[in-house]
Amino acid sequence: MRDSRNPFRLRRAESIDNDTTFLSLFEPGILEIVPTESPLESVHILRSAAGGGKTSLIRLFTPSVLLTLSSQQTNTSIRELYQRMKDIGAIGDSGPRVIGVMLTCGRGYSMLQDLEVEQSRKDRLFFGLLNARIILAVLRGAIALKQLSYPDGLDSIEIELTNKPPSLQKLGATCTGTELHRWAEQREATLCESLDSLGPLQAESLPGDDALHSLDVVCPDRIRVDGKPVAERMLLMMDDIHNLTNHQRSLLFQTVIEARSPIGIWIAERFEAMTAQEMFSSGAAQGRDYGEILEIESFWRSKHAKFEKLAMKGADRRVQAATGTELDSFVSCLQDSLTGAEWEKRFEEIALELANRVQSQHGKKERFSEWIRIREQSEGSPRERALEWRSLEILIHRELRKRQASFFDDDPLDEEELGNREDSSLNNAAELFLAKEFGLPYYFGPARVSRLASLNIQQFLGLGGEIFEEAAAAELLRRPIALPPERQHALMKRMAKQLWDEIPRKVRHGRELRQFIESVGNFAHEYTYRPTAPNDPGVTGTAIKMSERSTLFDEATSKKRLELVRLADTLASALAHNLLVAQLDYGGRKEKWMVLNLNRLLCVHFDLPLGYGLYKERPLGVLAKWIDTPFADSNRQEGLL
Numbered sequence: 001m002r003d004s005r006n007p008f009r010l011r012r013a014e015s016i017d018n019d020t021t022f023l024s025l026f027e028p029g030i031l032e033i034v035p036t037e038s039p040l041e042s043v044h045i046l047r048s049a050a051g052g053g054k055t056s057l058i059r060l061f062t063p064s065v066l067l068t069l070s071s072q073q074t075n076t077s078i079r080e081l082y083q084r085m086k087d088i089g090a091i092g093d094s095g096p097r098v099i100g101v102m103l104t105c106g107r108g109y110s111m112l113q114d115l116e117v118e119q120s121r122k123d124r125l126f127f128g129l130l131n132a133r134i135i136l137a138v139l140r141g142a143i144a145l146k147q148l149s150y151p152d153g154l155d156s157i158e159i160e161l162t163n164k165p166p167s168l169q170k171l172g173a174t175c176t177g178t179e180l181h182r183w184a185e186q187r188e189a190t191l192c193e194s195l196d197s198l199g200p201l202q203a204e205s206l207p208g209d210d211a212l213h214s215l216d217v218v219c220p221d222r223i224r225v226d227g228k229p230v231a232e233r234m235l236l237m238m239d240d241i242h243n244l245t246n247h248q249r250s251l252l253f254q255t256v257i258e259a260r261s262p263i264g265i266w267i268a269e270r271f272e273a274m275t276a277q278e279m280f281s282s283g284a285a286q287g288r289d290y291g292e293i294l295e296i297e298s299f300w301r302s303k304h305a306k307f308e309k310l311a312m313k314g315a316d317r318r319v320q321a322a323t324g325t326e327l328d329s330f331v332s333c334l335q336d337s338l339t340g341a342e343w344e345k346r347f348e349e350i351a352l353e354l355a356n357r358v359q360s361q362h363g364k365k366e367r368f369s370e371w372i373r374i375r376e377q378s379e380g381s382p383r384e385r386a387l388e389w390r391s392l393e394i395l396i397h398r399e400l401r402k403r404q405a406s407f408f409d410d411d412p413l414d415e416e417e418l419g420n421r422e423d424s425s426l427n428n429a430a431e432l433f434l435a436k437e438f439g440l441p442y443y444f445g446p447a448r449v450s451r452l453a454s455l456n457i458q459q460f461l462g463l464g465g466e467i468f469e470e471a472a473a474a475e476l477l478r479r480p481i482a483l484p485p486e487r488q489h490a491l492m493k494r495m496a497k498q499l500w501d502e503i504p505r506k507v508r509h510g511r512e513l514r515q516f517i518e519s520v521g522n523f524a525h526e527y528t529y530r531p532t533a534p535n536d537p538g539v540t541g542t543a544i545k546m547s548e549r550s551t552l553f554d555e556a557t558s559k560k561r562l563e564l565v566r567l568a569d570t571l572a573s574a575l576a577h578n579l580l581v582a583q584l585d586y587g588g589r590k591e592k593w594m595v596l597n598l599n600r601l602l603c604v605h606f607d608l609p610l611g612y613g614l615y616k617e618r619p620l621g622v623l624a625k626w627i628d629t630p631f632a633d634s635n636r637q638e639g640l641l
Contacts, residue, residue, distance in 0.1 A: 006469055007318040008318050010025070010461075011457075019068040023065065024077050024317065025321060027310050029310040030053060030314075030457075033296055035294060039089075040088070040089055040090065040264040042265075043256055043257060043264075043266075044265070044267070045253075047269055047274075047293065047294070048270065048456075049271050050272075050578075051459060054239065058237040058268060059102065061090055061100030061235055063100065063144035069091060089233070096145060098235050099220060099234055100235045101134075101137045102137070102239060103137045104239045104240050105240045105241055105243050106240065108192070109130070110243060110244060112125050112195070113248065119247075123210075125191065125206055127210065128187065128191060128208035130214070131212060132185075134214040134215075135184040135217060139154060142177070143157075148225075151181065154176065156226065159223050160222040161174065161222075163216060168213070190207060215259050220233060220263070234264065237265075237268065238266065241269035241273060244273075246273075246275075252267070271575060271577075272576040277553040297581065300455045301455060301581070304451070307453070307455055311453050314460075315468075316328075318461075327475065327481065330446070330468070331446050332482060333467050334488060335483060335485055337485075344382050346382075347386045350382075350386040350434065351382055354386060355385075358393055366410060367399070367413055368399070374415055374418060375392055387427060387430045388430075391426050391430040394429060394531070394532065394533045395418070395421055425536040429609075436529065441485040441486045441488065441490075451600055454581070455581070462495065463491075463495055466491050467488065492601075493605075495604075499601050499602065500602070507573060509573065512627055513570055515626070516627045517598070519631035520580075520596070521598060521606035521608070522606065524541060524598065524616070537609045537614075538609040540608050540611065541581075541596045542616060542617060543595045543617040544593065544617065544623065546584065546592040546594055552564055552567065552568035553568055563624040567623055579598070580599070581598075582597075583595040595615045
């Protein structure tokens with residue numbers, strides 16, 4: 001393993017060069033995202049933002065990994081993973097039951113679309129190159145699954161060719177793996193050499209196909225070794241489809257679905273490949289257009305607590321895989337509370353300051369006298385008393401706001417009324433307000449660190465890597481291992497700033513997008529920290545009506561209101577890069593909303609809470625203006641208090 005000292009640095013499946021290490025780091029619970037119906041037989045589309053876990057999932061089904069998993073099934077660290085893969089049907093008691101073939105679609109395919117020939121010729125060249133590479137990938141997969149040497153082992157493979165396409169007419173009814181490999185290799189070389197040539201392209205002389213004939217050729221019952229099928233099932237996994245052009249992508253989807261091939265096909269792509277209309281309809285047409293569509297972040301959104309638990313278990317695996325350290329769990333790297341004499345003293349000071357403030361501002365008001373008396377008699381810890389005074393201050397502001405809107409009597413509010421108005425959301429708002437006002441750490445502890453993953457494995461590994469790095473260094477220097485809350489908070493702030501600074505560089509039209517997100521973040525911040533703490537503990541984004549959502553990609557509207565077209569593109573880009581997270585059809589019976597929550601790390605950047613579901617809607621016209629005109633704080637004079 002390239003970086004066994006800090007395995008969190010191995011964020012991409014490609015960077016783990018050892019199958020045993022890959023399996024030991026793979027958290028079995030992630031397999032919940034695998035489609036439950038016919039996962040290895042039909043067509044499934046896997047989508048996520050970068051770092052969502054698509055490639056790791058695909059690698060798990062490749063021959064070398066399945067063979068390693070089968071040989072080490074008694075290993076305690078992978079026993080659960082083995083059983084789950086057995087339940088899926090990918091592996092059995094005697095070994096792998098599926099030949100999983102991974103084909104990465106690089107940017108070379110998109111070059112075909114730039115050729116100055118008619119579209120039909122471009123399509124034939126695209127299919128020709130894809131057919132050749134699918135066949136090559138399957139033959140190499142068969143060699144790997146049967147543990148034969150390459151290329152000599154190709155002679156041991158026999159392929160039955162039925163209903164041969166014109167391009168394979170020169171081969172017999174059956175051929176060896178060597179013969180089919182030579183045909184595909186020559187075809188690929190001819191196409192690639194012509195594309196790389198500096199001379200004029202003679203497209204008419206290049207080999208091409210009018211369909212994905214390779215899907216018929218690579219059926220597992222037609223590929224044999226020693227007279228036996230190479231595997232029970234074939235799973236073709238096509239990764240990085242977002243590198244294709246829009247036309248090629250649509251053509252591939254349509255062709256694969258219409259082919260109704262007996263082999264299983266997974267098509268994996270990033271959200272950035274999708275159009276604005278596809279992004280806003282994301283999840284709504286699942287299973288209708290392309291077979292079952294699996295959007296990884298959408299899958300975990302309704303199970304975010306389970307994802308966060310899986311993330312922590314995955315973090316434990318990486319801690320245990322690290323060399324040069326005796327750490328055995330990720331939780332041991334984190335302090336999860338503000339305790340100790342220093343914090344006791346700090347909260348005692350805060351509680352006293354808040355008590356004095358409430359008493360000086362509201363102590364003479366008969367209506368709040370009973371509430372204040374109850375707080376004065378509190379016997380909780382200094383931190384508990386500080387939270388109680390801050391939550392009381394919020395409740396008083398709410399009462400004063402009500403009195404401005406209507407007539408209320410001045411009868412004192414009693415203890416029962418106070419108890420009825422206090423809840424966990426109010427306490428969470430008080431904690432957030434205390435952190436903001438008195439400079440206390442807020443983003444710390446296992447629960448909040450795992451939530452900051454924002455349902456993205458790569459983002460979590462980045463956060464976990466920073467924490468583990470400092471914990472391991474502390475262990476080496478014989479210092480306390482668990483990072484104190486203030487250091488965790490500082491690290492999360494730094495990582496949030498890093499994400500913020502990367503937006504203009506990594507996202508198309510990134511400066512405009514960041515301007516829009518800054519307006520959303522500042523709006524959420526202003527609304528969250530109003531004295532009455534509306535929507536406690538605070539909002540983390542905005543929303544638009546579902547009835548207005550279609551307006552963003554309606555062709556008739558777009559011709560009249562170009563600013564909405566621009567807004568649609570901006571939102572689609574933010575969703576594609578996991579900077580905003582959409583939740584459709586949210587709300588009650590009278591109105592449904594498309595909620596747009598900020599990435600959890602961006603919540604850190606704007607000092608917002610980390611919960612889901614709380615939002616403050618804005619009209620489309622206002623959101624469109626935020627791309628160019630920053631949000632202006634309309635309640636700046638209210639401040640925090």
